[in-house]
Amino acid sequence: QVQLVESGGGLVQAGGSLRLSCAASGSIFSINAMGWYRQAPGKERELVAGISSGRSTYYADSVKGRFTISRDNDKNTLYLQMNSLKPEDTAMYYCAAALGFSIRRLHSGDIGSWGQGTQVTVSS
Numbered sequence: 001q002v003q004l005v006e007s008g009g010g011l012v013q014a015g016g017s018l019r020l021s022c023a024a025s026g027s028i029f030s031i032n033a034m035g036w037y038r039q040a041p042g043k044e045r046e047l048v049a050g051i052s053s054g055r056s057t058y059y060a061d062s063v064k065g066r067f068t069i070s071r072d073n074d075k076n077t078l079y080l081q082m083n084s085l086k087p088e089d090t091a092m093y094y095c096a097a098a099l100g101f102s103i104r105r106l107h108s109g110d111i112g113s114w115g116q117g118t119q120v121t122v123s124s
């Protein structure tokens with residue numbers, strides 16, 4: 001099983017940027033699809049971005065063109081670069097490792113490991 005630890009959240013003004021990191025340990029990071037989910041108060045958790053083991057990517061429509069997901073398999077680390085942040089991006093952000101190499105696993109909720117979450121707050 002993969003252990004995941006997120007970092008990089010914080011408070012930022014609208015239009016600003018943040019970079020989230022997710023350090024993975026305990027298993028073979030490179031073979032899993034990885035994703036970033038978020039959950040705002042009173043809302044369901046949603047998949048924001050995903051990356052397969054082959055580095056294919058997925059983005060929710062709400063973040064396309066603003067967020068970039070990437071992975072460094074040598075460092076066992078997943079990243080989410082968030083630019084042009086909006087107040088509606090405010091949420092707890094979670095890193096997740098899928099039970100397989102395909103992004104489809106992220107969409108279907110086949111998750112093997114979750115991080116503890118990192119809070120992102122965007123002020124207007």
